[in-house]
Amino acid sequence: MLELMTIFLAGFWAGMINVVVGSGTLVTFPVLLLFGYAPLTANISNNIGLVAGGLSGTWGYRKELAPNKEMIKRLLPASAIGGLAGALLLLTLPPSAFGTIVPVLIVLGILMVAFGPVLQRRMALRRFTGEDPGPSRSAVGLIVGIFVLGMYGGYFGAAQGILIVGLMGIMTTVALQQINAVKNVLTTAVNGIAAVTFMIVAWHYIDWKVTALIAAGSLFGGLVGAKFGRKLPPMALRATIIVVGTAALVKMVFFA
Numbered sequence: 560m561l562e563l564m565t566i567f568l569a570g571f572w573a574g575m576i577n578v579v580v581g582s583g584t585l586v587t588f589p590v591l592l593l594f595g596y597a598p599l600t601a602n603i604s605n606n607i608g609l610v611a612g613g614l615s616g617t618w619g620y621r622k623e624l625a626p627n628k629e630m631i632k633r634l635l636p637a638s639a640i641g642g643l644a645g646a647l648l649l650l651t652l653p654p655s656a657f658g659t660i661v662p663v664l665i666v667l668g669i670l671m672v673a674f675g676p677v678l679q680r681r682m683a684l685r686r687f688t689g690e691d692p693g694p695s696r697s698a699v700g701l702i703v704g705i706f707v708l709g710m711y712g713g714y715f716g717a718a719q720g721i722l723i724v725g726l727m728g729i730m731t732t733v734a735l736q737q738i739n740a741v742k743n744v745l746t747t748a749v750n751g752i753a754a755v756t757f758m759i760v761a762w763h764y765i766d767w768k769v770t771a772l773i774a775a776g777s778l779f780g781g782l783v784g785a786k787f788g789r790k791l792p793p794m795a796l797r798a799t800i801i802v803v804g805t806a807a808l809v810k811m812v813f814f815a
Contacts, residue, residue, distance in 0.1 A: 570776025574612025578784030581720020607754040612777025613747030619785020623740035641709020642749035646756040712749035
């Protein structure tokens with residue numbers, strides 16, 4: 560009973576964190592390892608379970624999504640294809656393949672979130688003065704970046720949301736809350752595509768008890784996270800992302 564309750568609560572907390580910031584996997588994955596689940600089983604079962612939290616969180620942020628429907632249409636295929644590629648890599652590469660680069664990615668994401676407003680202002684100034692190479696090149700760069708992060712998300716996904724917020728923060732002029740809403744759509748798509756892939760080619764690795772507990776917890780966590788996150792002013796949301804991202808980095812580097 561203690562194990563079941565702990566996994567459910569971990570799913571709730573991960574669902575809430577994923578919607579507001581990202582990196583919920585760094586809550587659920589260690590909990591599953593603590594209770595003796597094999598890393599691959601824990602990773603795959605956790606991935607499938609967190610889809611529910613992504614769906615509820617996306618619903619909670621639906622008002623912030625409305626102004627960016629065209630952007631979502633452009634970025635969603637890149638996330639989905641990247642998620643598929645990452646899921647297939649998980650089943651073919653050793654777990655240590657991305658181990659060394661994940662902390663570097665998290666640091667990069669934190670820095671992008673922290674200095675996003677400054678970089679956004681510089682980009683706007685360059686476009687105004689005609690020094691910018693053009694929106695088409697920036698759009699292509701954003702799509703490529705989203706594809707790479709989608710591949711990473713399909714493979715493991717810890718702090719994928721932080722990286723997406725950071726990337727979009729420096730390559731677009733979209734408001735932070737709207738970026739967060741788009742991030743929820745993209746990460747949910749990645750998790751969803753990866754989940755379908757796992758159910759087709761790696762069914763034997765799925766622990767459905769774990770998946771159901773995390774799904775139930777993250778479903779409620781996503782709703783609570785959206786209600787809380789949408790009320791945060793941009794500076795507070797940015798500070799929350801930086802604090803959680805730093806905590807995730809410390810956890811991965813010193814307590815892995």
